[in-house]
Amino acid sequence: MLTIKNLSVTVSGKEILNGLNLEVNKGETHAIMGPNGSGKSTLAYTLAGHKECVVSNGNILLNHESLLDLDTEHRAHKGLFLAMQYPVELPGVNNMTFMRESLNSIRRSKGEKEYDSLELINLIRQTAKQLKLDEKLLKRNVNEGFSGGEKKRNEILQMALLEPKLAILDETDSGLDIDALRIIANGVNMLRTPERAIILITHYQRLLDYIQPDYVHVLIDGKIVRSGDKQLALELEDKGYNWIVDGAAA
Amino acid sequence: MNLIQETTEQTVNELINNDYQYGFVTSIDSDTLPPGLNEDVIHKISAKKNEPTWVLEWRLKAYRRWLKMSDPEWAHIKYPDIDFQGISYYSSPGKAGEGPKSLDEVDPQLLDAYNKLGIPLEEQKVLSGIAVDAVFDSVSVATTFRDSLEKAGVIFCSLSEAIQKHSDLVKQYMGSVVPYSDNFYACLNAAVFTDGTFVYIPKGVHCPMELSTYFRINEANTGQFERTLIIAEEGSYVSYLEGCTAPKRDKNQLHAAVVELVAMDDAHIKYSTVQNWYPGDEQGQGGIYNFVTKRGACRGNRSHISWTQVETGSAITWKYPSCILAGDESIGEFYSVAVTRGKQQADTGTKMLHIGANTKSTIVSKGISVGHGQNTYRGLVRMTKRAKNARNHTQCDSLLLGDQCGAHTFPYIEVMNPSAIVEHEATTSKISDEQLFYCQQRGLSEEDAVSMIVNGFCKEVFKELPMEFAVEAQKLLSITLEGAVG
Ligand SMILES: Nc1ncnc2c1ncn2[C@@H]1O[C@H](COP(=O)(O)OP(=O)(O)O)[C@@H](O)[C@H]1O
Ligand SMILES: [Mg+2]
Numbered sequence: 240m241l242t243i244k245n246l247s248v249t250v251s252g253k254e255i256l257n258g259l260n261l262e263v264n265k266g267e268t269h270a271i272m273g274p275n276g277s278g279k280s281t282l283a284y285t286l287a288g289h290k291e292c293v294v295s296n297g298n299i300l301l302n303h304e305s306l307l308d309l310d311t312e313h314r315a316h317k318g319l320f321l322a323m324q325y326p327v328e329l330p331g332v333n334n335m336t337f338m339r340e341s342l343n344s345i346r347r348s349k350g351e352k353e354y355d356s357l358e359l360i361n362l363i364r365q366t367a368k369q370l371k372l373d374e375k376l377l378k379r380n381v382n383e384g385f386s387g388g389e390k391k392r393n394e395i396l397q398m399a400l401l402e403p404k405l406a407i408l409d410e411t412d413s414g415l416d417i418d419a420l421r422i423i424a425n426g427v428n429m430l431r432t433p434e435r436a437i438i439l440i441t442h443y444q445r446l447l448d449y450i451q452p453d454y455v456h457v458l459i460d461g462k463i464v465r466s467g468d469k470q471l472a473l474e475l476e477d478k479g480y481n482w483i484v485d486g487a488a489a
Numbered sequence: 490m491n492l493i494q495e496t497t498e499q500t501v502n503e504l505i506n507n508d509y510q511y512g513f514v515t516s517i518d519s520d521t522l523p524p525g526l527n528e529d530v531i532h533k534i535s536a537k538k539n540e541p542t543w544v545l546e547w548r549l550k551a552y553r554r555w556l557k558m559s560d561p562e563w564a565h566i567k568y569p570d571i572d573f574q575g576i577s578y579y580s581s582p583g584k585a586g587e588g589p590k591s592l593d594e595v596d597p598q599l600l601d602a603y604n605k606l607g608i609p610l611e612e613q614k615v616l617s618g619i620a621v622d623a624v625f626d627s628v629s630v631a632t633t634f635r636d637s638l639e640k641a642g643v644i645f646c647s648l649s650e651a652i653q654k655h656s657d658l659v660k661q662y663m664g665s666v667v668p669y670s671d672n673f674y675a676c677l678n679a680a681v682f683t684d685g686t687f688v689y690i691p692k693g694v695h696c697p698m699e700l701s702t703y704f705r706i707n708e709a710n711t712g713q714f715e716r717t718l719i720i721a722e723e724g725s726y727v728s729y730l731e732g733c734t735a736p737k738r739d740k741n742q743l744h745a746a747v748v749e750l751v752a753m754d755d756a757h758i759k760y761s762t763v764q765n766w767y768p769g770d771e772q773g774q775g776g777i778y779n780f781v782t783k784r785g786a787c788r789g790n791r792s793h794i795s796w797t798q799v800e801t802g803s804a805i806t807w808k809y810p811s812c813i814l815a816g817d818e819s820i821g822e823f824y825s826v827a828v829t830r831g832k833q834q835a836d837t838g839t840k841m842l843h844i845g846a847n848t849k850s851t852i853v854s855k856g857i858s859v860g861h862g863q864n865t866y867r868g869l870v871r872m873t874k875r876a877k878n879a880r881n882h883t884q885c886d887s888l889l890l891g892d893q894c895g896a897h898t899f900p901y902i903e904v905m906n907p908s909a910i911v912e913h914e915a916t917t918s919k920i921s922d923e924q925l926f927y928c929q930q931r932g933l934s935e936e937d938a939v940s941m942i943v944n945g946f947c948k949e950v951f952k953e954l955p956m957e958f959a960v961e962a963q964k965l966l967s968i969t970l971e972g973a974v975g
Contacts, residue, residue: 287930290922311929320930327927330918331945340941341931348932380945397931 240265240436241286241405246297248278248285248461254295255281256461263405266433270447270472271440273458274480279440280324282458283409287321288314301405316348318404322394322411324440329381334393337381338363342400366399370426388419395426406430407438412446424449444476457483522579528552531680534579538649538683541656551669551679558673567834568778568805571743578681578714641697643727644689648716651687658689662720666749666786666813674745675782678714682747685715690725690756699955701730717748721756723789730958732763742767744803746781754789754816759797761954763962766802768833776804776833783810787819787848795822796839797953799962801969804833809867811840814848814879821850824950826962828969829862829894838868838899843876843909852883855947858894859970865897872909879906885915888946890939890970940967 241263248256255278263269273279285292286299288311299306306314329337343353354362367374372392382390391411398406408427412420427450431437439450447455447469455471456463457480465471465483475483522530531552535545560571638645644655651659669679690696721727744766750758760783769776779802785794796810812821823839841850856864870881887896902911920942928938944951944963951959 287926289926311926312932312934315930315932323927323930327921327923329924329927329942329945331948332941333945337928337931337941340933340937341928344934344937345932401931 240302241438242298242300242303243286244298244300246285246299247295248281249293249295250281250291254461255292256285258297259458259462261456261463263436263438265404265436267453268431268437268439268450270452270455270469271438271458271463272442272444272455272472272475274442277458278461279442279458280409281461283321283324283407283438283440286314286407287311287319312344313348315401316345320398320401320403320406322391322398322406322408324409324411324413326382326390326394328383328385330383332381334379334381335360335363335377338377338397338400341397345401363396363400367396369429370396370399371422372396387414388416391415391423392419392426395423399426399430402430403435405436405438407440409440410442411439412441412443420446421449444472447472459484521577524577525574526552526576526578526681530578534681534683537579538652540649540652543660544652547664547669548680548682551676552681554670555673555676555680558676561673571778573677576743579683637697641694642691643694643696644687645700646687648682648685648687648718651689651718655687655689658720659687659718662749662751663716663718664749666751666784667747667782671782674780675747678716678745678747678782682714682716685746686717686719688717688719688727688729690719690721690727692722693724694722695725696727699728699730699957701732713742713744713746715746717746718751719749719758719760720751721753721758721792723753724755725753726757726759728759728761728955730761730763730955732765732958732961742777744777744779744781746783748781748783748810750785750794752785752787752789752792752794752816752819755791756789757793758785759795759955760785760810761958762796762798762800763954763958763965764798764800764802764806765965767804768802768831769804772832777802778805778807779803780805780807783808784813785811785821786813787816787821787845789819790816790845791818791820792816793820793822795820795824795953797822797824797950798826798837799947799950799954799965800825800827800835800837801965803835806833806835806837808837809839809869811842812850813842813844814850814876815844816848817845818847818849819845820848822953823850823852823854824953825853826855826857826947826950826966827864828857828859828966829864830859830969832861834863834865836865836867838866840869841871841881843870843872843879843881846875846877846879848876848879850879850881852881852885853949854883854885855950856885856887856896857890857943857946858887858896859890860894862894863897864895865899867899867901869901869903870911871903872906872911874905876906877908879909881909881911883911883913884949885913886946887915887917888943889917889919936970940970943970 243259243261246256246259247254271279281292285294288309294307301317301319339359346353363377364374367377370392376389376393382393385393394411411423415423439446439452452469455467455469457465459480522533528549531548535548667675670676688700719729750760752758766777766779787794794812800806810823814821821841825837827835827837829835838854839852852868854866856866858864864887866885868883872879883900885898889896896917898915900913904911920939924942925935925938929935943966951962954962
């Protein structure tokens with residue numbers, strides 16, 4: 240489904256990713272781990288088409304089609320979803336309105352019928368309930384005054400509504416207490432289907448107790464330096480990243 | 490961040506290139522006085538309108554005063570000198586002296602012009618239940634729903650008609666809120682006003698429908714000098730909607746209207762405006778100059794006047810809808826959205842003059858500047874000695890799109906009574922590229938994202954508008970911001 244070939248990315252003239260390769264098939268869940276500043280968010284932003292992430296080399300293919308010429312919104316229309324590490328606030332924009340606009344623009348792009356308001360309200364409410372997201376948050380402005388956990392759950396709610404083909408979650412687990420973590424993990428597990436691929440970016444192994452990944456990759460200094468199964472995550476927890484850095488150097 | 494600049498510059502360029510949708514000109518036979526202003530012209534206007542002598546005398550008095558006044562120099566707007574002798578002061582569609590009696594008699598081209606503006610009179614009658622008093626240039630040509638209003642005792646007609654039929658009421662109230670000598674443009678208006686709207690709501694009557702007038706400037710070189718007078722007697726209620734668009738023109742057109750509102754004990758007047766006049770081309774050429782005097786007098790105790798405006802048009806807007814809160818416990822409100830783009834300049838705000846005890850005022854001003862647009866909020870809150878326990882809350886927010894536009898805030902606060910409370914809050918923000926990225930990641934186009942965020946910014950004001958007007962205002966705002974995407 241997703242093929243990243245020899246990807247190099249610069250941000251403000253500084254090279255952040257250099258020669259990154261990754262292959263993700265449908266039905267798979269991949270975890271990407273790595274120390275702070277190693278380029279995890281940059282990878283996520285690059286996949287989503289953030290204009291600040293300039294691809295200097297390599298390619299990104301989604302279902303055999305290059306994403307490089309597509310704008311952010313057209314990548315979203317192709318089924319790419321990014322749950323942000325820091326979801327932004329949209330003052331004055333009602334959360335429900337935002338989700339309606341989002342959902343309908345994606346449906347429009349696929350030539351599907353737009354939801355009418357009633358269908359939509361029911362759908363959103365139902366999904367919010369499954370994610371134990373307080374209904375009151377639907378009436379508030381997008382992420383405005385939300386707690387960290389509420390913002391993350393709001394991201395998962397949108398992910399569930401938009402039914403992406405490829406979902407990327409950037410540190411959705413950080414800053415959550417154990418209950419919130421369970422709810423989020425639950426939401427993600429609900430979305431694991433044979434048709435969908437998921438990339439979990441995290442730097443704690445904790446999340447992986449609840450979402451069992453098929454593969455674990457370690458990203459250091461803009462490159463994937465080690466890949467393995469979930470054993471790798473446990474090892475990392477035990478020995479830290481230096482173990483890999485030293486191992487790679489040796 | 491680079492992204493912000495890149496997208497906003499693009500936005501700005503696209504916005505500037507976005508042609509004015511309503512820029513068309515209708516050719517209709519018109520009975521127009523040649524350009525120029527002197528006592529003879531005023532005599533002619535008055536004669537054409539068959540006015541009683543007191544009106545003519547009032548006009549002449551204003552004219553003589555106006556000659557002694559000079560064009561004010563406003564702090565934050567710049568415009569070339571206006572040649573008042575180059576303006577024609579009277580223009581009527583159709584032939585002189587014979588106004589149409591029904592829609593059938595109205596020039597089909599004129600009806601077509603309304604259709605282009607999306608105001609099909611016929612449909613509007615049926616669909617929205619709004620009584621429409623359409624002012625085309627200076628003379629009212631179509632008034633609808635008058636009968637059902639008459640049953641309620643409501644008078645809703647052109648000011649000219651009111652001068653003929655309700656002379657005493659007009660004489661009693663016209664100029665009582667905005668005296669003919671009030672300011673340069675109000676004084677000019679008093680001298681040469683050609684028509685406008687008159688509304689009278691009798692005691693205890695809740696006006697059965699929203700009253701609405703669409704103004705449209707059509708004749709080239711014709712200044713527009715409407716006067717609107719709304720009187721709400723004790724315990725009555727009325728909601729009045731004013732909206733307009735104008736055709737494309739090369740020469741700047743002056744618009745200097747006067748609106749007077751009078752609210753007696755427990756009366757409530759809601760006055761809403763959507764203003765979308767031609768703003769001029771990229772250089773600012775040919776746009777409308779909108780210098781309006783709008784003032785409401787809360788004369789009665791517990792009376793209530795609220796002004797809501799959405800201003801997207803005009804090359805220059807100079808406008809401060811105000812409230813004189815004379816009655817005890819009277820309430821004044823001002824809700825405003827002003828958008829400036831291209832070379833547009835807006836200097837708008839309000840004056841709240843607290844005279845009675847326990848009077849309350851609320852000001853919510855939302856300024857949006859795009860491109861080279863300059864947006865100024867200028868507000869005065871005055872608590873006089875008598876205004877015991879008076880309160881004001883002012884919220885003044887600016888949103889900037891691009892880095893060549895400007896937002897300026899000039900709040901003037903005068904408190905002469907120590908028990909009065911005045912609160913002022915102001916914010917300035919930009920749409921960040923992270924916000925746009927977030928929206929686009931969720932599938933929205935940049936254009937839709939900008940429009941959604943701007944609508945969110947204006948929500949507090951839009952919710953004050955009557956339903957159908959709120960929808961129109963949102964549409965207008967989206968059109969105004971159209972072209973945000975390359
Ligand atoms: N806007 C930016 N300008 C310059 N450098 C940046 C910018 N954003 C991130 N970086 C740098 O890119 C590197 C990778 O950051 P990031 O992708 O956020 O890492 P991670 O998500 O793994 O913590 C860091 O060294 C960070 O300082
Ligand atoms: Mg990160």
